[in-house]
Amino acid sequence: MTAPAQPGQPLADVDTPALIIDLDAFERNLQTMADLVAASGASLRAHSKTHKSPIIARKQMDLGAVGPCCQKVSEAEVMVDGGIDNVLVSNQVAGGAKLDRLADLRKRAWVGLCVDHVEGVAQASAAAVRAGVTLDALVEIDVGAGRCGVPPGAPAVDLAKAVDAADGLRFGGLQSYHGSAQHIRDFNERLGTADAAVAVTRETVQMLADAGLACDIVGGAGTGTFPAEAAGGVHNELQAGSYVFMDADYARNRGEDGSDFGPFEHALYVHARVMSVPAEDRVVVDAGHKACAIDSGNPVPAGLPGAEVTRISDEHSVIELGPANDRPGWGDTLLLIPGHCDPTVNLHDHYVCVRGLSTPDARVEDIWPVAARGKVF
Amino acid sequence: MTAPAQPGQPLADVDTPALIIDLDAFERNLQTMADLVAASGASLRAHSKTHKSPIIARKQMDLGAVGPCCQKVSEAEVMVDGGIDNVLVSNQVAGGAKLDRLADLRKRAWVGLCVDHVEGVAQASAAAVRAGVTLDALVEIDVGAGRCGVPPGAPAVDLAKAVDAADGLRFGGLQSYHGSAQHIRDFNERLGTADAAVAVTRETVQMLADAGLACDIVGGAGTGTFPAEAAGGVHNELQAGSYVFMDADYARNRGEDGSDFGPFEHALYVHARVMSVPAEDRVVVDAGHKACAIDSGNPVPAGLPGAEVTRISDEHSVIELGPANDRPGWGDTLLLIPGHCDPTVNLHDHYVCVRGLSTPDARVEDIWPVAARGKVF
Numbered sequence: 154m155t156a157p158a159q160p161g162q163p164l165a166d167v168d169t170p171a172l173i174i175d176l177d178a179f180e181r182n183l184q185t186m187a188d189l190v191a192a193s194g195a196s197l198r199a200h201s202k203t204h205k206s207p208i209i210a211r212k213q214m215d216l217g218a219v220g221p222c223c224q225k226v227s228e229a230e231v232m233v234d235g236g237i238d239n240v241l242v243s244n245q246v247a248g249g250a251k252l253d254r255l256a257d258l259r260k261r262a263w264v265g266l267c268v269d270h271v272e273g274v275a276q277a278s279a280a281a282v283r284a285g286v287t288l289d290a291l292v293e294i295d296v297g298a299g300r301c302g303v304p305p306g307a308p309a310v311d312l313a314k315a316v317d318a319a320d321g322l323r324f325g326g327l328q329s330y331h332g333s334a335q336h337i338r339d340f341n342e343r344l345g346t347a348d349a350a351v352a353v354t355r356e357t358v359q360m361l362a363d364a365g366l367a368c369d370i371v372g373g374a375g376t377g378t379f380p381a382e383a384a385g386g387v388h389n390e391l392q393a394g395s396y397v398f399m400d401a402d403y404a405r406n407r408g409e410d411g412s413d414f415g416p417f418e419h420a421l422y423v424h425a426r427v428m429s430v431p432a433e434d435r436v437v438v439d440a441g442h443k444a445c446a447i448d449s450g451n452p453v454p455a456g457l458p459g460a461e462v463t464r465i466s467d468e469h470s471v472i473e474l475g476p477a478n479d480r481p482g483w484g485d486t487l488l489l490i491p492g493h494c495d496p497t498v499n500l501h502d503h504y505v506c507v508r509g510l511s512t513p514d515a516r517v518e519d520i521w522p523v524a525a526r527g528k529v530f
Numbered sequence: 531m532t533a534p535a536q537p538g539q540p541l542a543d544v545d546t547p548a549l550i551i552d553l554d555a556f557e558r559n560l561q562t563m564a565d566l567v568a569a570s571g572a573s574l575r576a577h578s579k580t581h582k583s584p585i586i587a588r589k590q591m592d593l594g595a596v597g598p599c600c601q602k603v604s605e606a607e608v609m610v611d612g613g614i615d616n617v618l619v620s621n622q623v624a625g626g627a628k629l630d631r632l633a634d635l636r637k638r639a640w641v642g643l644c645v646d647h648v649e650g651v652a653q654a655s656a657a658a659v660r661a662g663v664t665l666d667a668l669v670e671i672d673v674g675a676g677r678c679g680v681p682p683g684a685p686a687v688d689l690a691k692a693v694d695a696a697d698g699l700r701f702g703g704l705q706s707y708h709g710s711a712q713h714i715r716d717f718n719e720r721l722g723t724a725d726a727a728v729a730v731t732r733e734t735v736q737m738l739a740d741a742g743l744a745c746d747i748v749g750g751a752g753t754g755t756f757p758a759e760a761a762g763g764v765h766n767e768l769q770a771g772s773y774v775f776m777d778a779d780y781a782r783n784r785g786e787d788g789s790d791f792g793p794f795e796h797a798l799y800v801h802a803r804v805m806s807v808p809a810e811d812r813v814v815v816d817a818g819h820k821a822c823a824i825d826s827g828n829p830v831p832a833g834l835p836g837a838e839v840t841r842i843s844d845e846h847s848v849i850e851l852g853p854a855n856d857r858p859g860w861g862d863t864l865l866l867i868p869g870h871c872d873p874t875v876n877l878h879d880h881y882v883c884v885r886g887l888s889t890p891d892a893r894v895e896d897i898w899p900v901a902a903r904g905k906v907f
Binding site: 155157166169170171202224225227244245247248250251270272273276295299301302426428431437439443446447448464465466467468469471482484493495496499500502526527529530 | 532546
């Protein structure tokens, strides 16, 4: 797989489109989150669905994370193959063959999964028994996102009892993640929604304790809400992922009193090149849907205030430059801030890691594979 | 790269999510287009941006196509590496290193490119001279899509003269593609828009002829409008691509008198599995943004009338089942029709080719790599 750059190259020589990490901002993001989580008394179980890289997971663990979580068995396989020995699949796993792979992985590392249905418990139990391992299963509760999970309270206790009674499984705790709260723009509304999720989680943990079922792990939280879960004292593993890179959608979240969303910086870009100049105030660059995910909006040109991607197709983005003063010409390169980091990363095979991105000496320091790119099964 | 299936497996045993080709429908689509184009007197230069597979390009050529077109030099490299000896890059190519790769490819196959700017002509010329080859360059004209291309008429003649005068380049003709016309829903409006594009193309071809510049290739058309370009008598290479697979967005186009858009069939699906049943009339499947592109709308559940994907996130799709009678249960599999075939294909490493998809004996016949998956540069 040919990489779009080589270490030592200046940024301008990197092929287009290419996925760029601003190493300086990225390293600051890692340290900032490590410090914040350490101060809370909880642990970081950083979500690897964002970066899909054992190299980055290891850096997070070196700063204190207990290990990554991921969404897919194939991602967990990449993490374990990359030397990571503790991986939570923070998601339901359906299908006997897939569960057999997860159970096999348990022979090489600690791996756990989530359940929200008795049939899921039965399938996971059967796979664990076939492999001769014990899998920790967390009961996922729906704390308001309305996607997966059993209702908090009694239904969660019932399913936890089913896990506890199942051969090959061990009740591992709760998965309590409010996905749709992460991007509520208003600070108080966002954190208040997470506070409510913490409250129902606390009640469920107490009901489980009353039933004799202790929660080793109470997992959840994301980059948008983690201060609430960190302060709540119930979640002990915080699953933020996007903070490593940030994206245009998270930047639209507001901080306290309407300030910029902080304290993380943009550290991920798509390097693109002007391939057509159809009008004085409009350029077309060579990065479209296949280089930038648009589920959370179009990419945003970096360093060109007022410029906007107004149309995007498979291989093209049309940028209206507006009053931007320093207009790129035919063949010039520019950087796009992805609308959504996770699915954008999943489109690329390599990270081009650049040191000094904001300086004239911006230079490629390293190339990292997006090792779990396309690992969707 | 592990494939999600093995030849001989029944469909139900294919891992999820996985990209499925209905071989029977796919083969009918190939033959139908070959017959229609043959009757028109034009040639098919089927777009490989859809399928990214030299195997499929070869099947199209075996039925009469002159060769594929593609959008990226890296795609052209995959095609030539896969034994295809005639590839048009139907797009501008910017950047000296990228043009050097294209010129190198010219030593192994016929490859051409498009230009719409004098700087693009200069860079392509320099690369061809460095490599000691002659590259055919087509002048792209903007026939109404408002993306790339010079205006038809005099500006196109001026740029063609620049190509003709440039060392290492040969004027190869015109690229005249109206991208945004392909998905105009109304038949008459869609074909009428294409007719207008044909008319300005005809005028430009005549102006070029008057200037002593003959067009070997006049390329354009897509699955939505190709009957217009085929009938127009100006385009001699029709670049339809999506017809091989179709998708939910093309299915929303209307045929003559409001009938279903034809004559092609859905031949591409994403195999998904129910991983959560949060309510009696709602299921969550294990395929989200990373398995189904949503730039042209959410995927559509096949064979479940009234069922709708109402929410999609990175690894989940929430399906409201509505009045669908045969409700999938936990762990059951189903097929999703992608909203847009091209970027969905680009998310997967393998095609799982199934024979008899609509029968109880649906079985994996072959696995084909999506060889140019991720080839965006």
